[in-house]
Amino acid sequence: MELRGEWPGTLKCNHIVFVYIQDKLPKTVNEYGMKCMNATVDTKENAVELGLHELYSKIQRAVEVHSLKDNSKGHISLVIDDLSVLEIVTHGSTDLVLDFLHYCITLTSELDCSLVILNHGDIYQDTEAAIFLSHLIYLADFIIKAEPLATGIAADVHGQLTVVKKGIFNNGNYISAAINFHFQVKENGVECFLPGSRC
Known part of the structure; x- marks a missing residue:
């Protein structure tokens, strides 16, 4: 399916930076989280924040390396697969997930990249999930x-x-x-x- 003919300025992509959250984030969070298994809730939230910060740093380095390597000749797309896993790892903290997404959006806008996000919805979702989805729709x-x-x-x-x-x-x-x-x-x-x- 080619959407390029339908709307001018549709995503074009020469290089894709994939972020498989299943592979990277749980390992990163567990490195910090295992140290504070019996710790307070605040310490666990800090561990998750540190894990998200480390994941963002890895993404930032990968995008910057690809953008420097190609001298801006090609377009880079950052693909986050799957955002619902990020919600699980952050123990349902939509604020942490939205903060992480805002960092990714800022990075992609500064380096003229595209950001593609996959999110699985649940037909039995609660109102908090609907609010989170409305934030995603607003950003898209x-x-x-x-x-x-x-x-x-x-x-x-x-x-x-x-x-x-x-x-x-x-x-x-x-x-x-x-x-x-x-x-x-x-x-x-x-x-x-x-x-x-x-x-």
């Missing part, structure tokens, strides 16, 4: 949402993909443009198509 330029079909299960369509581009000015009005796709999961990938375009 693009929102890509995969969900089941509202009409139920179909044999040749597995779900709906909604792509929203925020912040389009049209005749002086601020609007968001949204495109809906249907998708079908295949053996080696996903096929996206416009609703009603397949018979």
Whole structure:
């Protein structure tokens, strides 16, 4: 699926810096957290903050190395996979996660990079999770949402993909443009198509 033809300025990428939180953050946090297993809550929160700071430092070094190596000839995308794991590791502290994201957003804006965040939602989420999600939506330029079909299960369509581009000015009005796709999961990938375009 190519969105470049739909919206000017869509993400372009020559180099991607992947952040697998499952691999890096728990190990980093555990290095600090194991020292304070029987410590107070404040000490445990400080350990998590130190772990997040160390993770951010690793990301910052990786992005800076790639941006210097290419002399700004290529575009770098920072991909955080998976933000819901970061929520778990921080014991549900949305403030710590949002602070970490603000640092990443600042880094990517200073070095003219893109930031891609994967977050898994829960259909039984509480109001705090909804508030966190609204913060993510506020920070995003693009929102890509995969969900089941509202009409139920179909044999040749597995779900709906909604792509929203925020912040389009049209005749002086601020609007968001949204495109809906249907998708079908295949053996080696996903096929996206416009609703009603397949018979």
